[in-house]
Amino acid sequence: MTATPEVSAPQHVVANPALGTWMSVADGSVVVQVGKVELGQGILTALAQIAADALELPVTAVRMRAAHTADGPDEGLTAGSLSVLQAGPALRHVGAVVRALTGGPGGDLSSYVARIAGLDPATDLRAVTPAAPARASAVGRSEARLDLPDKVLGRPRYLADLRPEGLRHGRVLRPAVPGATLADLAHVDLPGVKVVRDGSFVGVVGPRESDVDTALARLAAAATWSDGSSLPDEDDLSAWLRSGPHEEIAVLDEGGPVTPTHHASYSKPFLAHASIAPSCAMARWTTGQTGDRLHVWSHSQGIHALRDAITSALGLGEGVVTVEHVENAGCYGHNAADDAAFDAVLLARATPGSPVLTRWSRSDELTWGPLSPPMTATLGADLVGGRIRGWSHDVWSLGHTSRPGYAGAPGLLAAGHRADPSPVPPPTDPPLAAGGGTTRNSVPIYAVGPRRVTGHRRTMTPLRTSAMRALGAYLNVFAIESFMDELALSAGADPVAFRLAHLDDPRAAHVVRRAADLGGWGRPLPDDTGRGIGFARYKDKGAWCAVVAEVAVDHEVRVRRLTVVADLGLVVNPDGARNQLEGGATQATSWTTTERVRFDRRRITSDDWETYPILGFAAAPLVSVELVDSAAPSVGAGEAAQGPTAAAIANAVHHALGVRVRDLPLNADAVVRAIESTE
């Protein structure tokens, strides 16, 4: 269809201009398809609300279909708290075009749906003048999540629940240690399963799960691996990060201080995604007269990039690979979803015609999935008459993304293990315009005089790192907001008043003030209990979020209460946004007080829930959330609270005990070390 663009359409409509890509009708319902995927954040419900309003239909008349590379829109990654910002305007435009072409919902529901069904799927959405924006009806209401009944009632919903005809189960044997190659695989008799080997990639496929599990254990015993890479000293990661080689990231230089009067360094360790389900995928390879076809079911955050990575890793033609999204447990960034998909593909290729469901082990999930990078930052400032007059921020990290295709290579784990390997390139960072990685949120929001902000990305690592919720913002905000408290103390000022004195942005000042009020700022507390605040505007252009933490320190660090105030602009689903902020703050409490990937010089040793503990039920803080009432454009909630929560906890510990912990995790040992170092 040829059409001259007449109307200005949202970016995702320009990229996906055919009506049928977004909308169709089946069984009397309008089926809406987006490129964003459900990770447990409730995105499909929020987008159903937007689509329903745009069409002037009740939410119950809309059905959301999971993302699909063959016939759905390509909306890039589901990441960076951008989903509503990107998919929302697209759906509003699609709905307005549909209303323009059908005359809107006059008459009964079924006749309107029938008129929608009659539209040409090839209609160019850029060439139709949309109807006037519809009134918000579902948007702004706390609609119940569409996916929760299945999940709460235990119905099939997740990838591992797929049970197609002829299903085979697959498992992969990962090298004994990072960097090792397969030196020898002794022959073992394994009835009922097929062994697939390609260089150092070893997998097994069979009809019965217990058989493939047994076979995997026997293959592990039969394998001899070369020595792997040597790993850094887990107790001296900051020095390792600072030793380079680096790629320098010049964020800002306004002539900030070179030898500031105040300075301090902060750090975080490697962290794991630690999804409750191990990664999983299904693939079916079929060979027919029209050539090979590969269908992949994956919980990837970027199914189109995954499709392209698989295509290039195997040298396939365009149009051979289709990827569709199926949910798995919550994922908080780039976890092993894509790697599991390629594992399934390699096993499916060896067993043509059969769908192969491949699931990782818990241990592989915690040790072979991409990790959140360790980071360290040194901040400096000059204080003049109680005000900050000059600021410097240097941050060292490994790269925050190694997503498929990111560095021009497939970036799939097993592709690096094959006989003809396509190694996974070193992690890099998203561009600064997309928020950066190492340097995300490294520029203080405060009026601090001339600033100098530099990132230093260590380019060599034996352990793969990639995006995890908030990326570098977690450490950078922890550092900035801890440092603000240290400076307030030096200036003899109250931490809240000190922040407000340096804030020009009224939306920022509002959330700080509200969080302090609601969090009981200044009110008396029991012994050994402290209160602290942390604040940031995520990615400098996203949500404003302030957190007040109340922490008791006895023989443990107990985060009792978190008060979160966030300005998200217009909120599509208030309860969903609260759930995201509660979850984000609770997960950040776990990162901050509990988590650390452990390793010796050869291998990661934190490979189960005992060696990589996460916050349990009894330790989970009470979280209260207030959302600022706003009609400004929507920004995401999922990554706003992590950095502020970490800083609020550290500041509360200082308030309780008078000691400053700058190296995470902030557990009882860290507190004891901090007390000893001040004695």
Next chain:
Amino acid sequence: MTPTTRLCVNGETVDVAASEDTPLLTVLRDELGLVGSRFGCGQGLCGACFVLLDGVAVPSCQTPVSQASASSGVVTVEGLPEGGTPHPVQAALLEGQAAQCGFCISGIVVRAAALLSTNPAPSADEVAEALEHNLCRCGVQRRIIDAVVSAGSAR
């Protein structure tokens, strides 16, 4: 030839082709199609696979099918609703929208149902303690605790 094991699941007697050391979770998911019990770790450490065995919540990934066969019966998350009505814990979780990805939820429903059967109106601390062997990575712990408390006090 795979031996056959007889067990009672959700009130029905079934024969399954599985050697006696096969984990109950594998039998439930692969032989019986009861995929509501989830695989999270296979090591008894996350609670995603909890089922009731003689009324007690146990990790089905660590329970050999022979043990299930010797019990008076297994109840899975699918067996908790009565006459099509969700179990009070399920209803309360939905009411409170107390889930994100939901992968942890089946095991939590099972553990909380066991708690309510012995302690019909637990406090928040009692619920938290009962859920000590369940993990939730999405950070929904407090909503879940509140929902279970309300399921108890609603009775």
